[in-house]
Amino acid sequence: MAILVLSRPLPAQPFVEALRAIAGDTPVWTEGDDFDPRRVEALLAWRLKPGILPRYPGLRVLCSTGAGVDKLMVGDLPAATPVTRVVDPLQAVQIAQYVVACTLRFTRELPRYEAQQASAQWLRHPVRSPEACRIGVLGLGAVGQAIARAFAPLGFEVAGWARRPRELPGVQVFAGREQLGALLSRSDILVNALPLTPDTRALLGRHTLGALPRGAFVVNVGRGEHVVEPDLRTLLDDGHLAGAALDVFEREPPAPDNWVWTHPKVLATPHIAAQAAFQTVAEQCLDALRRARAGLPQPHAVDRQAGY
Ligand code: GLV
Numbered sequence: 470m471a472i473l474v475l476s477r478p479l480p481a482q483p484f485v486e487a488l489r490a491i492a493g494d495t496p497v498w499t500e501g502d503d504f505d506p507r508r509v510e511a512l513l514a515w516r517l518k519p520g521i522l523p524r525y526p527g528l529r530v531l532c533s534t535g536a537g538v539d540k541l542m543v544g545d546l547p548a549a550t551p552v553t554r555v556v557d558p559l560q561a562v563q564i565a566q567y568v569v570a571c572t573l574r575f576t577r578e579l580p581r582y583e584a585q586q587a588s589a590q591w592l593r594h595p596v597r598s599p600e601a602c603r604i605g606v607l608g609l610g611a612v613g614q615a616i617a618r619a620f621a622p623l624g625f626e627v628a629g630w631a632r633r634p635r636e637l638p639g640v641q642v643f644a645g646r647e648q649l650g651a652l653l654s655r656s657d658i659l660v661n662a663l664p665l666t667p668d669t670r671a672l673l674g675r676h677t678l679g680a681l682p683r684g685a686f687v688v689n690v691g692r693g694e695h696v697v698e699p700d701l702r703t704l705l706d707d708g709h710l711a712g713a714a715l716d717v718f719e720r721e722p723p724a725p726d727n728w729v730w731t732h733p734k735v736l737a738t739p740h741i742a743a744q745a746a747f748q749t750v751a752e753q754c755l756d757a758l759r760r761a762r763a764g765l766p767q768p769h770a771v772d773r774q775a776g777y
């Protein structure tokens with residue numbers, strides 16, 4: 470019995486090597502290998518095409534190569550097959566670093582000073598006051614909490630939004646759809662760290678982004694599908710939003726003629742906020758397989774109902 474790695478668009482080799490180093494007798498295969506699909510017990514994947522799961526009738530567990538599992542939730546996923554996600558504290562910290570970097574670049578006006586430097590201009594501008602830099606984090610899972618924690622020592626006022634109320638030291642928590650408007654209206658910097666589910670798809674459109682204070686900045690490290698890209702563009706163009714840092718897109722990579730590449734208010738990066746460490750992914754996948762074989766609970770199981 471074996472593990473099959475289907476990590477596209479990421480190269481499979483680093484996952485395969487990390488798994489082979491610890492998997493003992495369990496073979497580790499990937500696309501292009503000559504293998505018997507009936508022997509696949511665990512699939513380690515980033516996305517699945519509908520219709521491929523019946524090829525693996527011995528499947529015991531489906532493991533994500535990342536923290537998000539939205540591209541694995543295909544309709545023909547057997548109800549009894551556990552799905553697991555990666556929980557990598559280092560990945561959460563790296564995403565927080567990315568968010569802080571993009572936010573400070575905006576609040577400390579680094580692009581403006583870079584432009585001034587290009588023409589040897591010595592011009593000093595007032596620093597944005599902390600009251601105009603209120604952070605709002607959508608999603609308070611492991612990643613959202615790491616982001617909220619990273620901002621606190623920098624003197625920012627931090628709030629977050631979650632499905633259910635919770636206590637987080639130093640973070641004002643808003644919960645449920647009924648409190649989303651309150652979170653938005655006080656967020657000068659909106660950070661999206663939500664999982665993608667049917668409930669959160671296209672959440673960030675004309676009405677929600679329009680409810681941010683004028684001059685707000687948006688950082689998206691969730692999924693591209695959370696944002697209605699044409700609405701974001703309209704709000705950037707009409708001046709309601711001052712800018713956006715986008716690490717994720719509806720289509721990755723965006724088409725060469727997509728507006729995000731050239732919009733003066735957009736920082737676009739190629740989904741690099743953070744990748745879970747290959748070794749952690751491999752260890753958690755192997756652990757999930759051992760647990761599935763022994764009928765034990767999965768610590769990183771996805772709640773199939775909630776979708777994350
Ligand atoms: C990255 O987007 C991940 O889900 O790990």
